[in-house]
Amino acid sequence: MDAMGEPSLASVGLTGPGTGCLCPQCHAPQGDRRAVLLRPVAPSSVWTVRTAGPHGVGHGDRDGSRTARNPRSADTGQGSTVTGTQQQVPWWHEDGGFFGDLYREADHSLHTFFAGDRGNDARTEAEAAGVVRLCGLSRGDRVLDCPCGYGRHSVALARHGLHVTGVDINREFLRTARSAGRQCPSVDFQHADMRALPPIEPVDAVVNLFYSFGFFSPEEDLEVLRGFVRCLKPGGRFLMHTMVTVPALLTGRIPAEETRPLAGGGTLTIHRRLNEETMREEGQWTLTDPGGHRRTTAPYDVRIYHAEEFAALCRTAGFTDVRLYGGWDGAQPYHDDSPCLIAVATL
Ligand SMILES: C[S@@+](CC[C@H](N)C(=O)[O-])C[C@H]1O[C@@H](n2cnc3c(N)ncnc32)[C@H](O)[C@@H]1O
Secondary structure, three states, X not given: OOOOOOXXXXXXXXXXXOOOOOOHHHHOOHHHOOEEEEOOOOOOOOOOEEOOOXXXXXXXXXXXXXOEEEOOOOOOOOOOEEOOOOOOEOOOOOOOOOOOHHHHHHHOEOOOOOOOOOOHHHHHHHHHHHHHHHOOOOOOOEEEEOOOOOOHHHHHHHOOOOEEEEEEOOHHHHHHHHHHOOOOOOEEEEEOOXXXXXXXXXXXXXXXXXXXXXXXXXXXXXXXXXXHHHHEEEEXXXXXXXXXXXXXXXXXXXXXXXXXXXXXXXXXXXXXXXEXXXXXXXXXXXXXXXXOOEEEOOOEEEEOOOHHHHHHHHHHHOOOEEEEEOOOOOOOEOOOOOOXXXXXXXX
């Protein structure tokens, strides 16, 4: 059990490499092969594995929930079926096969489609300084960074003299975050689902950074905003930042296929599309090492809100004033050609 009282996931590895399939997972060394991960729905539930082929069910599913696959586990067997109740794990979950080691490695790309990008560390510093500026924060103010990932902004914000609580659902990321924050007494990290935040001491600002909104259904996304409202002091501010906007996807400014060089060598290739029926970006990442060995994440899908639509959602959640910026200096209002969307909402 963890702090959220969840049962931990178990992995069921069905043996044997994939046969005849051309997908990168089948061409990965044994250590990278994947297992179907299952969760008991109730203590008496039967563990279930249902695989349609060497990659199992869920490989390429587009419905936002799928049987989870852990890149660190063994591959599934071909066409294996074990009957019982099946519990699906969504892509964004720590066991969903997207956020994890591969994501962290891929985050350290040397440059991206962002103009003037100088890498992850420089980006993080600029973003933290932008948060302080746009939220009007002073030393000693309290901030909730949710979701905080492996803590890069939380630690950078603490260095600005702020008291920061970072919240994320991924325990592996939180371990890295705690280790990075060891020298910083004013930062702490908590494990929680952003849809059901635990009570915290009221904060002056909540930040949701780097494309971390829209993972759920629109109803749940609204609940996330309402949860942020409950964490804030009266007059407090909420800042959401994303590079992925509707115009950027539709015009190809964020390309449908992109390859980035990685700091550790090799490349990251991203395939993505905006599904205009669901308004969700659907994508998948593949990391290729210098020797040509490929590893692929689970597919992801994120609801991309139009800027005004997001502002309206903030108002519905209880914010009064919502401002839309197109950059961290706050000088430019958001427009269709902006390199990012930053919404600052005040209670
Ligand atoms: C795109 S990353 C960004 C993280 C961080 N803001 C950054 O810029 O490094 C999104 C994060 O959301 C977390 N996450 C996904 N679903 C979550 C949930 N339901 N509750 C809390 N965190 C979640 C993931 O674990 C991941 O760390």
